[in-house]
Amino acid sequence: MLIAAVGFYLWNAQQTEAEAQEHLGQIERVYAAGNYEQALQGTESQMGLLEIADTYSGTNAGNLATFYVANAYLRNDMPDEALTYLQRFDKDQDLVGASALAAEASILEDRGEFSEAADLYEQAASYVESASLSPRYLINAGRAYESAGNLDAAQRVYTEIQETYADAPESEEVQRHLARVNAKRAQSTS
Incomplete structure (x- = not known):
């Protein structure tokens, strides 16, 4: 039966x-x-x-x-x-799932929900682990973390780009982003 x-x-x-x-x-x-x-x-x-x-x-x-x-x-x-x-949407760990997470993150970022957006951008980067997409998602995560005031997390994702995606075009931007994070740190301690 x-x-x-x-x-x-x-x-x-x-x-x-x-x-x-x-x-x-x-x-x-x-x-x-x-x-x-x-x-x-x-x-x-x-x-x-x-x-x-x-x-x-x-x-x-x-x-x-x-x-x-x-x-x-x-x-x-x-x-x-x-x-x-x-x-x-039930997201698989693939390109479509990553793009859905990134779209969700973008909407949340526009709403000012920066921490949640940053987490989703990072998740999107891990879904595809692509030399062309992951660094872009990580740059977005760093920006959202900075907006949320989480400078440690911003530095961590920017450093990840530098170490993991050194050949990606976004790695050229990383020094500028890291310098801005360090300047914000210095400003907050003075």
């Missing part, structure tokens, strides 16, 4: 994923064309990203629709709505 129940569950999950993929495939063309509002809401014949994200939230396609919803809201200059969906 248990084997039959597990088999039915797996079959049902596959069917649900296939349905979600089909709906997402139809609306992705609208999304890719930059018609974000229509992609969010759908059409008479196509389920929109919002409905796909909600209806199929337990599927990979539903999760990807959640990411697309967040991005569409960002493109429509609706950061609060985007943040809601970025936080719902």
Whole structure:
């Protein structure tokens, strides 16, 4: 009996994923064309990203629709709505997960939530460990840490760029950032 129940569950999950993929495939063309509002809401014949994200939230396609919803809201200059969906998005440790974390961090930084933003930027850097993206995320983390007044953390991430990504273009900026952190330290002790 248990084997039959597990088999039915797996079959049902596959069917649900296939349905979600089909709906997402139809609306992705609208999304890719930059018609974000229509992609969010759908059409008479196509389920929109919002409905796909909600209806199929337990599927990979539903999760990807959640990411697309967040991005569409960002493109429509609706950061609060985007943040809601970025936080719902189940992030893998890959390029998409890193970009979702960085987008979330950017929104929080704009809101003045600098410590939280810095933590997310650092997490994004660790998700991809890319010589092209990680240093940029770490620069952003350092800037946010500085804004939060956490000079030790800012120095730590700037130094990490210097030591780990010495060949990255951002490493050329690091000396300037470290000098600014040291000047802020000196200013706070005088």
